[in-house]
Every structure is written in C-alpha cells, then in structure tokens.
Amino acid sequence: MTVYSCPQPSTQSVRTPRAVGEYCEKGEARRGNRTKKNLKRKSMDNNFGGVIVPIDAERKKLHRNRRIKNDLISYVFLLPFIVGALVFTAFPIVMSFLYSFSNYNGARATQMGFFNYINMFSMGRGGLFLPVMKSFGVTFIYVIASTVINLGLSYILALFLHNKIKGIKIIRVLCYLPCLIPGLASGFIWRDVLSYGVPTAGNPYNGLGLFNMWLTKAGLPTATFFESENTAMLSLLFTGLWGLGGGMIMWLAAFENISPEYYEAARIDGAGYMRCLLKITIPLSTPILFYNMVVSMISGLQVFGTFAAYGTGKNESLYFIAIRIYITAFSGSVHNHGLACAMSWVLFLIIGMLTLVMFKTGNWVQYGDDN
Numbered sequence: 001m002t003v004y005s006c007p008q009p010s011t012q013s014v015r016t017p018r019a020v021g022e023y024c025e026k027g028e029a030r031r032g033n034r035t036k037k038n039l040k041r042k043s044m045d046n047n048f049g050g051v052i053v054p055i056d057a058e059r060k061k062l063h064r065n066r067r068i069k070n071d072l073i074s075y076v077f078l079l080p081f082i083v084g085a086l087v088f089t090a091f092p093i094v095m096s097f098l099y100s101f102s103n104y105n106g107a108r109a110t111q112m113g114f115f116n117y118i119n120m121f122s123m124g125r126g127g128l129f130l131p132v133m134k135s136f137g138v139t140f141i142y143v144i145a146s147t148v149i150n151l152g153l154s155y156i157l158a159l160f161l162h163n164k165i166k167g168i169k170i171i172r173v174l175c176y177l178p179c180l181i182p183g184l185a186s187g188f189i190w191r192d193v194l195s196y197g198v199p200t201a202g203n204p205y206n207g208l209g210l211f212n213m214w215l216t217k218a219g220l221p222t223a224t225f226f227e228s229e230n231t232a233m234l235s236l237l238f239t240g241l242w243g244l245g246g247g248m249i250m251w252l253a254a255f256e257n258i259s260p261e262y263y264e265a266a267r268i269d270g271a272g273y274m275r276c277l278l279k280i281t282i283p284l285s286t287p288i289l290f291y292n293m294v295v296s297m298i299s300g301l302q303v304f305g306t307f308a309a310y311g312t313g314k315n316e317s318l319y320f321i322a323i324r325i326y327i328t329a330f331s332g333s334v335h336n337h338g339l340a341c342a343m344s345w346v347l348f349l350i351i352g353m354l355t356l357v358m359f360k361t362g363n364w365v366q367y368g369d370d371n
Contacts (some may be wrong), residue, residue, distance in 0.1 A: 058098060062162030100341035109338065132343065135321040136350075140231065142320065143300035146240050151292055155285075159277075161248065163257050172252070176245035187309030190239040194225040206247035226310050247292060253286035255281065286365045294358055301351055321347055361364040 035260035075082075100116055123129045161172050178186070197207020205213055212222040223236040262280045271279070304322040312319040312327075321343070329340035 013183070019119075027226065034171055042208055054111065069134045069143050083217055096341040096344060097278055099338050101326060102338045103336070104338040104341075106335045106337050113245045114341045117346075119339070120342060128339075132321070132324070134316065135324045138233075138316075139301055139303070139320045139322075140301060142236070145233075145237055147293060147296040149237060150240060150244065151296065153241065154244045155251050157244055158251030158255065159281075162252060172248070176205055178242045179246045181242075183305040184308055186239070186242055187305060190242070191226065191309045194223075194235060194239075196222060196224050196227040211336050227314065227316075228318040229314040232310070232313040236310070236318065250288055250292060251263070251285065254285045283366045287367055290362055290365045297354060301347065301354075 039215065057218065094121070094366050099109070101112055101114065103111045103115075119126070120132055161168060161175065181189075186226045193210045194212075195207060195209030196212060197205070197209075207218065208216060208222065209225075211225075215222055224231050235326050258281065262284075263276055266276050266280060302322050303320050306318055306320070307323045310318055312323060325340045325347070328343065329335060329337050
C-alpha cells in the first residue's frame with residue numbers, strides 16, 4: 001500500500017493551519033482520482049462472476065469475432081464456386097480413378113482389379129497395346145508438328161506486325177479475327193472447303209470443295225485432303241494455320257515487354273536487325289515461348305475437336321487418344337467406362353511427366369531480371 005505524505009508548505013509564504021489542511025485534502029483527492037483512472041485503464045469488470053478481464057484480452061476477442069464474421073461472409077460468397085469445384089471437379093476425378101480399376105459400364109461395376117491396365121498394355125490376343133500405342137503415336141506426331149509450325153509461323157507474323165507502319169492495327173485485327181470462330185464451326189467449314197468428290201461426265205464438279213474446284217478449273221488434278229490416309233494429317237496441320245492470330249497476340253505482348261534501351265544500346269554499338277533479333281528479341285521472348293510450348297503440348301495431347309468434322313480419318317489416321325477414350329466410353333453397344341477411365345489416367349500421367357520434364361529443363365528461359 002502506497003503511503004502518501006502531505007507536501008510541506010513553502011517557507012516563502014506563510015499559510016494558516018486551515019489553508020494547509022485544505023491544500024493537503026485537494027492533493028489527496030487528485031491522487032485518488034488519478035489512481036482510479038489508472039486502475040480502470042488497466043482492467044475492467046465484465047460481470048463474468050466478478051472476474052476482472054484485461055482490456056487487451058477483450059480487444060483480441062472482439063477482433064477475433066469480427067474476423068470470423070468477415071470470413072463467414074467471404075465463404076458465403078465463395079460457396080457456389082466451392083460446391084461447383086467439389087461436385088463437378090473433385091468428385092469426378094476421384095470416381096474416375098476408382099472406375100479405372102473396375103468394369104463399370106455406366107450403370108454398375110461387378111469386378112475390381114488391375115485388369116484394365118493389364119489389358120491396355122497387353123500384346124496378346126484381345127490386348128489393346130498396339131491400338132492404344134497407335135493413337136498415342138498419331139497424337140504425338142500432331143503435337144510436335146503443330147507446335148513447331150504454329151509457334152514458328154506465328155512468331156514470324158508477329159515480327160512483321162510489330163513494325164510501326166500505317167494501317168498495322170487493322171492488319172492485326174484481320175489476322176486475329178479467325179480465332180473468334182469456334183473450333184467446331186471452323187472444322188465443318190474446312191471440311192466443305194477441302195471436300196473431295198468424284199467428277200462425272202455430266203457434272204465435273206460433283207462433290208468437290210472450293211479448293212478442288214479451283215484446281216479442276218486450272219486443269220490440275222484434285223487433291224484428296226482428308227479423304228486419304230497420306231494427306232489427312234497434313235490437311236489438319238494446314239487448317240490449324242487458321243488460328244495463328246492467337247499466337248501472334250502472345251508474341252506481340254512479349255515484344256512490348258522488351259525495353260527499347262536494349263535496342264538503342266545495340267544500335268549504338270553498330271548491331272543490325274538480325275543481330276538484334278538473335279541477341280535481344282529471341283532470348284527475351286523465351287518466357288512466352290516456354291509458356292506456349294507447355295500449353296500447346298497439353299492441349300495437343302487432348303485434341304478432340306476434330307472428331308465431329310473429320311471422324312477418325314481414313315485408316316484411323318486421325319484417331320487421337322482423346323477420341324479413343326471417348327469412343328471406348330460412349331460408342332457401340334458396350335460402354336466400357338472403366339477402360340476409358342484407365343486410358344484417361346495414363347494420359348494424365350504422361351501429360352504430368354512431360355510438363356515436369358519441361359519445367360526441369362527450362363533453364364534456357366531468360367527472364368528480364370536475369371543477369
């Protein structure tokens with residue numbers, strides 16, 4: 001307990017005993033009020049059984065309750081997305097993995113085991129190793145060829161359209177417009193344009209598409225395009241040039257991120273266009289190049305849009321692995337969903353391993369902040 005002493009009156013002034021008493025009472029009152037304020041500031045009584053709760057703890061509790069309330073409001077707004085992700089993404093992934101070990105046909109499963117994977121890699125009678133590998137081979141050929149052709153030509157197109165000339169913006173828009181047409185619609189358009197018919201004496205243009213009509217009028221032999229095993233893949237790669245505008249936009253964005261100071265310093269040193277291209281433009285475009293390669297690889301291995309317009313091609317020349325998965329699950333009298341799920345998981349593992357390899361070997365990519 002603190003003992004307060006009354007201050008002694010100053011010797012310079014003479015005070016009566018009554019004045020001294022009043023002075024001491026005022027000092028004690030001021031000290032008492034100050035002490036009460038300090039005690040009230042340090043603690044407060046919340047009437048919880050007479051327990052004294054510190055103010056800091058009460059503030060933390062209020063802050064925690066306010067944060068929980070805000071989090072609950074946020075989760076309410078996120079609830080539709082969370083439910084959609086769980087129902088339409090997570091649940092199908094888990095069930096497809098379970099179905100891959102069964103003979104599920106869309107209604108029920110009566111067996112469980114590794115027989116789908118064994119059948120997929122079996123070369124014996126009734127084995128699917130050769131058909132599945134053929135589909136994977138066709139798919140990899142398409143992925144490699146389309147990636148090289150589309151990335152290379154779109155890069156050249158972007159270099160041309162990166163020049164500051166009159167009307168260049170209109171040309172960019174015209175080059176990008178074909179990308180706005182859906183892939184399914186463009187497939188039917190190209191199928192009719194490249195159609196191969198059999199001319200007759202009465203009708204020399206019987207069943208011919210626009211290209212073959214031009215060839216016939218020019219006195220040249222007609223081309224088979226999608227009607228032959230030897231030209232089906234080349235025709236598909238040719239129609240893929242329809243979407244060069246999408247890659248062009250990506251390259252133009254990469255060029256805009258390159259600082260003009262690099263080119264100014266190179267020109268001061270006497271570097272020409274080709275040297276700037278090889279030493280500045282291409283190296284600093286490698287991040288977008290890497291991104292386009294990964295995306296092209298993933299989308300190419302899952303190509304399926306050709307099935308509606310061209311089917312599986314002559315002699316299964318366009319029988320991609322995604323189309324085989326679809327036909328295995330939904331075509332014919334027997335719907336083998338279990339085998340289709342097993343194929344899907346094999347495709348998933350291949351895509352994952354190739355993506356991992358590409359990232360592990362991506363040290364050639366040069367970013368702007370690298371020394």
